[in-house]
Amino acid sequence: MYRLLLSLVICLSLAPATARAADTLTVYTYESFVAEWGPGPGIKKAFEAECGCTLKWVGIQDGVAILNRLKLEGKQTRADIVLGLDTNLMTEAEATGLLTEHGSALDGVKLPISWTDKTFVPYDYAHFAIVYDRSKVTKPPASLDDLISGDSAQKLVIQDPRTSTPGLGFLLWMKSVYGDKAADAWARLKPRILTVTPGWSEAYGLFTKGEAAMVLSYTTSPAYHVIAENSDKYAAAAFSEGHYLQIEVAAAVAGSAQLELARKFLAFVTKPGFQDHIPTNNWMFPAGPTTKPLPEAFAKLVKPSKTLLFSPGEVAESRKAWIDEWLEVMSK
Amino acid sequence: MRARMAAAVWAGWAALTGIVTAAGAAFLALGLFAATQVAEQPVLFDAYLWRVVRFTLLQAGLSTILSILPAIVLARALTRRQRFPGRTALLRLLALPLALPALVVVLGIVQVWGQSGWANAVLKAAGFETGFNIYGLTGILIAHVFFNASLATRLLLSHLDRIPAENWRLASQLGMQPWSIFRLIEWPVLRAGLPGAASLVFLLCIASFTVVLTLGGGPKATTIEVAIYQALRFDFDPARAVLLALLQLSLCAGLIVLGGRFSGSMIATKSVYGWNIRPDVSSLWGRLADFAIIGVSALLLLLPLTAVVAGALSAPFAKLLGEPVFWRAVMTSVIIASVAAISCLVLTWCMLAGLRTLRSGQSRRVATVFTNLSMASASLILVLPPVVLGTGWFILLRPVTDVFAVAPGLVIMINTLMALPFAMRILQPAVTSASDSHERLCASLGMSGWHRFRLIDWPVLRAPLGLAFAFAMALSIGDLGAIALFGSEDFTTLPLLMFQRMGSYRMDEAAGLALLLLVFCLGLIYGAEGLARPRQVPGEAVQ
Numbered sequence: 001m002y003r004l005l006l007s008l009v010i011c012l013s014l015a016p017a018t019a020r021a022a023d024t025l026t027v028y029t030y031e032s033f034v035a036e037w038g039p040g041p042g043i044k045k046a047f048e049a050e051c052g053c054t055l056k057w058v059g060i061q062d063g064v065a066i067l068n069r070l071k072l073e074g075k076q077t078r079a080d081i082v083l084g085l086d087t088n089l090m091t092e093a094e095a096t097g098l099l100t101e102h103g104s105a106l107d108g109v110k111l112p113i114s115w116t117d118k119t120f121v122p123y124d125y126a127h128f129a130i131v132y133d134r135s136k137v138t139k140p141p142a143s144l145d146d147l148i149s150g151d152s153a154q155k156l157v158i159q160d161p162r163t164s165t166p167g168l169g170f171l172l173w174m175k176s177v178y179g180d181k182a183a184d185a186w187a188r189l190k191p192r193i194l195t196v197t198p199g200w201s202e203a204y205g206l207f208t209k210g211e212a213a214m215v216l217s218y219t220t221s222p223a224y225h226v227i228a229e230n231s232d233k234y235a236a237a238a239f240s241e242g243h244y245l246q247i248e249v250a251a252a253v254a255g256s257a258q259l260e261l262a263r264k265f266l267a268f269v270t271k272p273g274f275q276d277h278i279p280t281n282n283w284m285f286p287a288g289p290t291t292k293p294l295p296e297a298f299a300k301l302v303k304p305s306k307t308l309l310f311s312p313g314e315v316a317e318s319r320k321a322w323i324d325e326w327l328e329v330m331s332k
Numbered sequence: 333m334r335a336r337m338a339a340a341v342w343a344g345w346a347a348l349t350g351i352v353t354a355a356g357a358a359f360l361a362l363g364l365f366a367a368t369q370v371a372e373q374p375v376l377f378d379a380y381l382w383r384v385v386r387f388t389l390l391q392a393g394l395s396t397i398l399s400i401l402p403a404i405v406l407a408r409a410l411t412r413r414q415r416f417p418g419r420t421a422l423l424r425l426l427a428l429p430l431a432l433p434a435l436v437v438v439l440g441i442v443q444v445w446g447q448s449g450w451a452n453a454v455l456k457a458a459g460f461e462t463g464f465n466i467y468g469l470t471g472i473l474i475a476h477v478f479f480n481a482s483l484a485t486r487l488l489l490s491h492l493d494r495i496p497a498e499n500w501r502l503a504s505q506l507g508m509q510p511w512s513i514f515r516l517i518e519w520p521v522l523r524a525g526l527p528g529a530a531s532l533v534f535l536l537c538i539a540s541f542t543v544v545l546t547l548g549g550g551p552k553a554t555t556i557e558v559a560i561y562q563a564l565r566f567d568f569d570p571a572r573a574v575l576l577a578l579l580q581l582s583l584c585a586g587l588i589v590l591g592g593r594f595s596g597s598m599i600a601t602k603s604v605y606g607w608n609i610r611p612d613v614s615s616l617w618g619r620l621a622d623f624a625i626i627g628v629s630a631l632l633l634l635l636p637l638t639a640v641v642a643g644a645l646s647a648p649f650a651k652l653l654g655e656p657v658f659w660r661a662v663m664t665s666v667i668i669a670s671v672a673a674i675s676c677l678v679l680t681w682c683m684l685a686g687l688r689t690l691r692s693g694q695s696r697r698v699a700t701v702f703t704n705l706s707m708a709s710a711s712l713i714l715v716l717p718p719v720v721l722g723t724g725w726f727i728l729l730r731p732v733t734d735v736f737a738v739a740p741g742l743v744i745m746i747n748t749l750m751a752l753p754f755a756m757r758i759l760q761p762a763v764t765s766a767s768d769s770h771e772r773l774c775a776s777l778g779m780s781g782w783h784r785f786r787l788i789d790w791p792v793l794r795a796p797l798g799l800a801f802a803f804a805m806a807l808s809i810g811d812l813g814a815i816a817l818f819g820s821e822d823f824t825t826l827p828l829l830m831f832q833r834m835g836s837y838r839m840d841e842a843a844g845l846a847l848l849l850l851v852f853c854l855g856l857i858y859g860a861e862g863l864a865r866p867r868q869v870p871g872e873a874v875q
Binding site for chain 2: 202204332
């Protein structure tokens with residue numbers, strides 16, 4: 001028992017040091033970003049070589065948790081940068097009054113839409129897509145309409161918009177295509193939905209286990225299976241109505257003692273030193289130039305004919321009502 | 333001696349106060365924080381919430397009934413058959429589902445019962461084309477029964493195994509038939525254990541989250557726990573989260589009061605077990621029935637666990653075992669789970685020793701108050717969502733210290749609290765009945781404190797203590813609720829590591845980690861129970 005206690009003490013003392021050295025930049029991000037296989041380690045090396053400072057990642061569950069952490073910590077937050085929110089969270093994040101302008105020209109940014117926001121810097125993006133198992137789906141749906149009216153024996157797994165970012169993304173996708181008739185569309189889609197999971201991991205786990213023929217994920221998902229697993233078993237379906245877009249963003253914290261360094265980092269975010277690590281580590285499209293062209297697997301991915309996106313303000317205003325509408329239909 | 337007694341009582345009250353404070357402080361902090369937020373007045377009781385409440389109670393009620401009934405049948409078969417190859421292994425496997433993160437079990441169950449699972453494959457091969465669909469209430473119930481029937485069996489078995497030899501001698505002399513034996517000897521003992529086991533299962537199902545959402549098929553299957561998680565994690569509405577958590581607490585408190593307190597102390601136990609003089613175990617039919625029950629249960633228990641193993645066959649084990657991060661996670665898991673289990677046992681012991689001393693003392697009223705308070709708090713802690721406890725303590729500690737630095741302490745605290753109801757239910761009946769037999773002896777010998785624990789309590793209680801330790805540890809090892817809040821790249825446990833891999837497409841690595849977690853938990857349960865195994869084997873107990 002003493003040995004255990006001793007180990008605990010050691011464990012506690014090894015926990016991250018609290019002192020903030022003069023030249024340390026603390027970035028709150030989501031866990032998978034800083035994982036060994038994520039883009040975090042490479043970006044840290046690249047930025048530190050450039051700035052002569054220390055970049056400290058703090059990994060938090062996911063984008064929503066980063067925003068919550070910021071709200072809980074308020075003005076005393078240790079973060080200099082938050083990285084990993086998406087467009088749907090921007091209005092809420094800005095409303096905390098804790099963030100400040102990035103001060104960059106952002107001329108290198110390349111996104112499917114134009115970007116003018118003064119606070120948030122986009123660092124990667126992907127469109128949501130229905131990913132299917134090619135051994136089970138021989139004629140993939142060519143549109144949301146196809147998906148809704150298709151064979152209900154071929155099941156789809158989606159995520160819950162109340163607890164998951166992709167889940168909310170799909171809800172917004174349906175809303176942007178069907179508008180006032182979204183409830184009706186959901187009612188028709190319902191027999192095709194095998195189950196609604198709390199998060200992306202559960203849904204994708206069920207899908208790769210073979211429980212469902214289709215899952216809601218990203219257009220970039222097949223690239224992972226091609227590059228990391230050398231498998232073309234999974235593909236994304238291109239929908240004629242267009243695909244809903246997710247853009248991930250970063251912003252500087254207003255109260256940061258390292259504001260200058262933080263702005264330097266935000267300018268770095270759209271440069272190759274950062275962007276090179278995005279495609280095959282975060283499995284998203286880079287939002288800026290990369291040193292080398294994207295791997296071939298990315299070139300073969302579905303290119304949405306049209307990009308769908310509500311403004312952050314619209315989402316913040318209507319999200320609750322839209323989720324209630326979804327609940328009403330799906331709970332019947 | 334009077335001073336010693338007072339010390340035990342004092343420790344009991346201190347433990348109880350500590351538990352209530354730990355939970356209450358989190359609530360208070362969250363409530364106060366909510367008050368500082370400008371928010372629109374939340375509509376709490378709308379039609380949606382009533383639907384959620386109804387569904388929560390329905391699924392928890394059904395899950396409890398469906399878990400307890402087979403548990404009674406299985407526990408009875410196991411107590412009748414004390415010796416067969418693999419009995420110990422089966423008993424330890426029964427503690428395993430609890431130790432696995434819900435997601436691992438869900439995927440295991442899906443592999444067996446899902447659309448493209450083994451059961452449907454067998455049905456298809458037999459010519460039934462349609463197969464069956466588990467998503468919906470069926471899936472929730474299958475998963476909950478898998479988790480909880482095993483747990484309830486262990487709890488009930490610990491009651492049945494304490495039936496004293498005198499009863500069996502009497503039953504033999506009277507030539508009692510199996511039905512009379514069940515009605516007159518086994519049922520009273522079971523009845524004493526049922527409220528404890530059933531309320532535990534019920535509360536666990538109330539707080540179910542991953543199982544309900546993943547297997548529930550859609551938002552029709554939503555529990556209050558989901559609504560709390562949504563309010564705090566996704567909508568960041570602390571006021572609503574606090575109100576919902578209070579609603580969940582008061583619902584459960586009401587049901588606990590209705591259900592009565594758990595097991596009394598009507599069993600006058602001697603340390604001599606008399607299983608092999610049971611008059612009803614030698615018939616061929618009885619034997620066949622018992623082994624059929626044990627066989628089928630073992631199969632149902634093993635199938636999803638086998639699925640976890642089978643799913644991991646193609647996992648890159650060499651790579652996983654070669655990663656330093658894996659070994660760090662193993663170390664962290666062992667330390668966290670051991671410390672949580674030890675502190676849980678210490679707290680439980682303090683409360684039970686205080687209770688024991690109070691009961692033998694003068695004031696029955698104080699004893700009753702203490703009993704009720706400690707039992708209630710050891711139950712309700714189960715339906716306190718980790719996300720509420722965690723966020724509350726985050727708010728409390730943030731101004732004082734770096735929360736990341738004390739993260740291991742917070743995870744240990746939450747895990748300790750979550751394991752209390754298990755330890756309490758395992759130890760309370762055992763301690764009470766041991767106290768009934770030894771209290772006077774100890775008093776006349778003036779024996780108390782450490783001496784008493786070492787010489788009197790430990791020999792009688794080592795088995796329940798081992799079981800409680802194993803359960804507490806299993807629960808802490810499989811925990812994803814607390815660690816998900818406070819984990820970081822420097823502080824990762826095995827389940828978190830697994831969940832992170834799953835979240836980054838690495839399903840094969842996650843499957844491998846799930847198997848390693850399973851093996852690792854099994855090792856710990858073997859270790860914990862093995863150490864505390866009574867030296868006397870039941871066969872030698874009868875003179």
